[in-house]
Amino acid sequence: MSDFRQQALNYHAEPVPGKISIELTKSAETAKDLALAYSPGVAEPVREIAANPADAYKYTAKGNLVAVISNGTAILGLGNLGPLASKPVMEGKALLFKRFAGIDSIDIEVKHRTTEDFINTVENIADTFGGINLEDIKAPECFEIEKALIERCDIPVFHDDQHGTAIVTAAGMLNALEVQGKNLHDAQIVCLGAGAAAIACMELLIKCGAQREHIYMLDRKGVIHTRRDDLNEYKELFANNTDKRTLQDVIAEADVFVGVSGPDLITADDLKLMADKPVVFACSNPDPEISPDVAHSARNDLIMATGRSDFPNQVNNVLCFPFIFRGALDVRAKTINDEMKIAAVNAIRSIAKEAVPQEVLQAAGVDSLEFGKDYIIPKPMDPRLLPRVARAVAEAAIASGVARIALPENYMQ
Numbered sequence: 010m011s012d013f014r015q016q017a018l019n020y021h022a023e024p025v026p027g028k029i030s031i032e033l034t035k036s037a038e039t040a041k042d043l044a045l046a047y048s049p050g051v052a053e054p055v056r057e058i059a060a061n062p063a064d065a066y067k068y069t070a071k072g073n074l075v076a077v078i079s080n081g082t083a084i085l086g087l088g089n090l091g092p093l094a095s096k097p098v099m100e101g102k103a104l105l106f107k108r109f110a111g112i113d114s115i116d117i118e119v120k121h122r123t124t125e126d127f128i129n130t131v132e133n134i135a136d137t138f139g140g141i142n143l144e145d146i147k148a149p150e151c152f153e154i155e156k157a158l159i160e161r162c163d164i165p166v167f168h169d170d171q172h173g174t175a176i177v178t179a180a181g182m183l184n185a186l187e188v189q190g191k192n193l194h195d196a197q198i199v200c201l202g203a204g205a206a207a208i209a210c211m212e213l214l215i216k217c218g219a220q221r222e223h224i225y226m227l228d229r230k231g232v233i234h235t236r237r238d239d240l241n242e243y244k245e246l247f248a249n250n251t252d253k254r255t256l257q258d259v260i261a262e263a264d265v266f267v268g269v270s271g272p273d274l275i276t277a278d279d280l281k282l283m284a285d286k287p288v289v290f291a292c293s294n295p296d297p298e299i300s301p302d303v304a305h306s307a308r309n310d311l312i313m314a315t316g317r318s319d320f321p322n323q324v325n326n327v328l329c330f331p332f333i334f335r336g337a338l339d340v341r342a343k344t345i346n347d348e349m350k351i352a353a354v355n356a357i358r359s360i361a362k363e364a365v366p367q368e369v370l371q372a373a374g375v376d377s378l379e380f381g382k383d384y385i386i387p388k389p390m391d392p393r394l395l396p397r398v399a400r401a402v403a404e405a406a407i408a409s410g411v412a413r414i415a416l417p418e419n420y421m422q
């Protein structure tokens with residue numbers, strides 16, 4: 010067994026299994042404490058909440074509690090390995106919520122037969138939480154699930170693989186193109202993958218200025234084009250009227266490659282076909298569509314990003330979901346809308362252009378980081394992400410009319 014594999018297994022197994030636990034926020038030592046915490050005292054907030062459900066935010070942990078919910082049908086790039094196998098990833102998301110944004114989070118892995126079963130299960134438990142982060146649910150079911158839950162729940166429901174990924178991809182892409190002296194409007198874009206992450210990334214890039222007709226999307230069968238009769242309604246939105254059929258056909262002279270598909274699906278020769286100064290985001294986890302070493306050996310004018318922590322330019326939804334939920338929860342937003350997503354894009358990308366604090370350099374194990382080819386996006390442990398992204402998101406929620414309360418005084422100062 011490789012050293013790293015054993016270390017990862019030990020990390021998860023010892024000293025106690027798993028990565029999260031629950032801690033108490035109130036004293037529970039004396040008979041008086043118990044009388045307040047439990048019977049008879051607990052009856053008082055029960056009566057208040059029964060009379061006014063919004064008081065759940067006042068008397069329970071609801072307002073700072075996010076459920077991370079999966080059915081394990083698209084666990085990272087590992088595929089459909091079922092709900093239980095997804096638990097380490099979901100506990101990992103809970104760890105990140107707490108570590109980066111102080112949000113309490115619990116993972117819920119759902120076994121279900123039909124999509125409607127899954128939707129009903131989540132709908133029926135939704136009131137417990139301040140928000141719901143859907144995770145690693147494959148396309149196309151994820152689209153129907155998220156839409157139905159947004160309609161049926163009055164808390165933010167956010168499919169992280171769609172929107173978290175899209176927000177970070179857009180932030181990184183705008184910066185990378187700027188470094189390369191290009192712009193999104195003119196960019197020729199290839200997207201390998203046509204699932205949850207791919208569809209959302211491309212839709213958000215279009216909202217940020219990309220042209221739909223400049224995007225070629227591919228699934229396992231090749232280029233998505235108008236003469237295919239096997240496309241779902243989401244892929245159809247990206248069908249090009251073209252004779253191009255293969256990755257090599259479309260990657261030739263492309264400015265941008267976004268991979269949200271699976272491991273090792275493009276080669277050095279494919280990258281050599283791209284236009285000058287290309288941007289390559291190989292974001293499949295844990296193994297990217299092409300390794301950075303291979304990509305850099307193919308050409309020296311590219312900007313390369315992956316979803317991983319162990320290479321420069323980590324384009325990963327961890328840069329978004331803790332902070333967008335922080336902002337949404339703090340103004341009790343009913344939903345997470347496009348205005349909040351764009352605010353997150355701009356907040357994330359702006360941080361990369363500023364001087365990097367010493368503590369971030371230390372955590373990253375480098376002497377310096379400067380906006381450029383190897384630093385297009387902030388590091389996840391950058392302490393500026395929390396105040397900047399959360400505030401931008403909360404303000405956008407208020408301005409767009411989905412916040413239920415005002416920004417707390419001196420918020421994030």
Ligand SMILES: NC(=O)C1=CN([C@@H]2O[C@H](COP(=O)(O)OP(=O)(O)OC[C@H]3O[C@@H](n4cnc5c(N)ncnc54)[C@H](OP(=O)(O)O)[C@@H]3O)[C@@H](O)[C@H]2O)C=CC1
Nearest residue numbers: 085086148203204205206228229269270293294316325326
């Ligand atoms: N860095 C990050 O932050 C994130 C990265 N990702 C990564 O993106 C990938 C997809 O995740 P997600 O969208 O949630 O999963 P989905 O299951 O929703 O989509 C997977 C897509 O990849 C396509 N695909 C798989 N294998 C191939 C192949 N050999 N050739 C072409 N296309 C292929 C599938 O094609 P078809 O439609 O034909 O089945 C499908 O369209 C994963 O590797 C995941 O780790 C996801 C979220 C965040």
Ligand SMILES: CC(=O)C(=O)O
Nearest residue numbers: 085086170294325326
């Ligand atoms: C990062 C992530 O959410 C994924 O790869 O699925």
Ligand SMILES: [Mg+2]
Nearest residue numbers: 085144145170
């Ligand atoms: Mg995921």
